[in-house]
Amino acid sequence: MHELSIADSIIKTVLHEIEVKNLPSVKRIVVRIGALSGVVPDALEFGFEALVIDTPLERSRLVIEYLPVRGKCRECGKDFEVDDFLFACPHCASGAIDVTQGEELDIAYLDVEDESHPERHSPS
Numbered sequence: 001m002h003e004l005s006i007a008d009s010i011i012k013t014v015l016h017e018i019e020v021k022n023l024p025s026v027k028r029i030v031v032r033i034g035a036l037s038g039v040v041p042d043a044l045e046f047g048f049e050a051l052v053i054d055t056p057l058e059r060s061r062l063v064i065e066y067l068p069v070r071g072k073c074r075e076c077g078k079d080f081e082v083d084d085f086l087f088a089c090p091h092c093a094s095g096a097i098d099v100t101q102g103e104e105l106d107i108a109y110l111d112v113e114d115e116s117h118p119e120r121h122s123p124s
């Protein structure tokens with residue numbers, strides 16, 4: 001299962017962050033998943049919950065930001081959301097589209113417990 005190995009790598013990355021930056025316990029792990037990444041959010045959540053048992057992340061919650069596909073037209077330069085994987089510009093019907101969003105698969109930030117560190121920690 002694809003999502004299980006992704007969940008595993010997210011967990012390893014976060015555990016590494018905690019160690020390197022000496023973070024207090026992580027409340028929420030916010031990940032960005034693009035619609036083109038092929039990741040099923042439910043499956044990722046399921047995999048995460050199964051893998052964090054008996055780790056320091058047992059009480060952390062995985063929050064998934066699901067990003068729709070966006071494109072930019074090379075003809076008229078307009079940005080738009082791509083509906084139903086129909087890769088044509090809704091403004092001028094051109095098929096020359098650059099995908100600008102939708103392939104994401106990364107950790108956006110971590111919310112940590114400690115009140116004295118309210119800033120969000122982005123993985124480096």
Ligand SMILES: [Zn+2]
Binds near residue numbers: 074077078090091092
């Ligand atoms: Zn266009």
